[in-house]
Amino acid sequence: MELLLEGKAVSENLKKDFEKRIEKLKQEKNIIPYIAVLGMQGDEASLTYIKRIEKNCSKYGIKFLLKLSTNEEEFIKNFNEVNSNPKITGIMFQQPLPTHLSELINQIPAEKDIEGISDLSMGKLFAGKKDVNIPCTSKAVIETLDFYNIDLTGKNVVVLGRSNIVGKPLIPQLLNKNATVTICHSKTKNIEEILRQADVIIMAIGQAKFLKKEMIKQGAILIDVGINFENGKMVGDIDFEDVKEKAYAITPVPGGIGVVTNTLLIDNIINSIK
Numbered sequence: 001m002e003l004l005l006e007g008k009a010v011s012e013n014l015k016k017d018f019e020k021r022i023e024k025l026k027q028e029k030n031i032i033p034y035i036a037v038l039g040m041q042g043d044e045a046s047l048t049y050i051k052r053i054e055k056n057c058s059k060y061g062i063k064f065l066l067k068l069s070t071n072e073e074e075f076i077k078n079f080n081e082v083n084s085n086p087k088i089t090g091i092m093f094q095q096p097l098p099t100h101l102s103e104l105i106n107q108i109p110a111e112k113d114i115e116g117i118s119d120l121s122m123g124k125l126f127a128g129k130k131d132v133n134i135p136c137t138s139k140a141v142i143e144t145l146d147f148y149n150i151d152l153t154g155k156n157v158v159v160l161g162r163s164n165i166v167g168k169p170l171i172p173q174l175l176n177k178n179a180t181v182t183i184c185h186s187k188t189k190n191i192e193e194i195l196r197q198a199d200v201i202i203m204a205i206g207q208a209k210f211l212k213k214e215m216i217k218q219g220a221i222l223i224d225v226g227i228n229f230e231n232g233k234m235v236g237d238i239d240f241e242d243v244k245e246k247a248y249a250i251t252p253v254p255g256g257i258g259v260v261t262n263t264l265l266i267d268n269i270i271n272s273i274k
């Protein structure tokens with residue numbers, strides 16, 4: 001491996017002007033960014049994630065409201081309350097939620113959809129519109145490649161995973177970079193053959209250390225979105241030790257895409273204020 005694609009440097013670069021942009025909103029529009037997170041009580045794992053977001057927000061003076069409900073009725077009441085509060089500039093849902101509750105995101109104005117997951121946000125992204133929040137994890141992949149000056153023009157990029165937050169939103173973003181894009185999923189046949197043709201591989205399947213050296217070509221660029229736990233240790237979808245001699249560049253886990261994702265949420269929170 002010649003290049004370790006560390007997330008910290010990408011994140012520091014993105015953070016540079018956050019304070020200035022927030023101050024400008026205060027001075028020129030008298031607006032303080034204010035986000036509301038809605039979820040259900042009892043999901044400890046995602047609560048840890050939410051607490052990290054809260055800490056990140058407080059660093060920049062972004063106001064934060066967490067509303068956890070005990071039942072669906074209360075969730076809908078909380079949703080209506082935050083959706084009608086003009087001071088709240090962004091809303092996000094703590095997943096997983098039942099589909100009919102997740103669908104409520106389609107009732108908020110697109111600019112308040114800071115995760116970019118509503119039907120309108122997704123449609124705008126595919127239509128090539130600029131005024132749209134992009135799902136942070138997918139954008140983190142692009143920001144990382146950009147930061148390390150990896151040009152995707154004409155490259156064969158293979159993405160493993162087709163979720164609404166990673167694989168799908170990566171399609172228009174990779175096409176914008178003039179890549180030739182292949183998306184694989186659990187029903188794809190001959191995955192290993194497809195992977196061996198790839199100049200760039202983006203792993204987002206949630207299977208610990210799935211990608212091995214015999215599945216990649218010499219000099220491949222590897223992006224690891226996966227977060228898995230093995231004996232209490234965080235590992236990605238790539239077997240880092242196994243592939244590191246054969247790959248040209250790899251994002252580490254931890255310390256790669258995850259770090260950039262958290263920063264891009266703050267970027268979306270600031271950007272979404274019009």
Ligand code: NDP
Nearest residue numbers: 137161162163166185186204205206225226227257258261
């Ligand atoms: P999902 O579970 O929503 O999607 C997983 C995708 O992987 C599905 O499309 C599934 O296919 C596909 N898949 C699963 N197993 C295989 C396989 N063996 N071969 C090929 N495709 C497979 O996951 P997410 O997109 O939400 O997350 C993916 C990973 O990224 C997870 O590890 C998650 O923790 C991590 N993550 C990391 C973030 C970060 O900031 N770094 C943020 C968000 C997620 P099918 O559609 O056919 O079922």
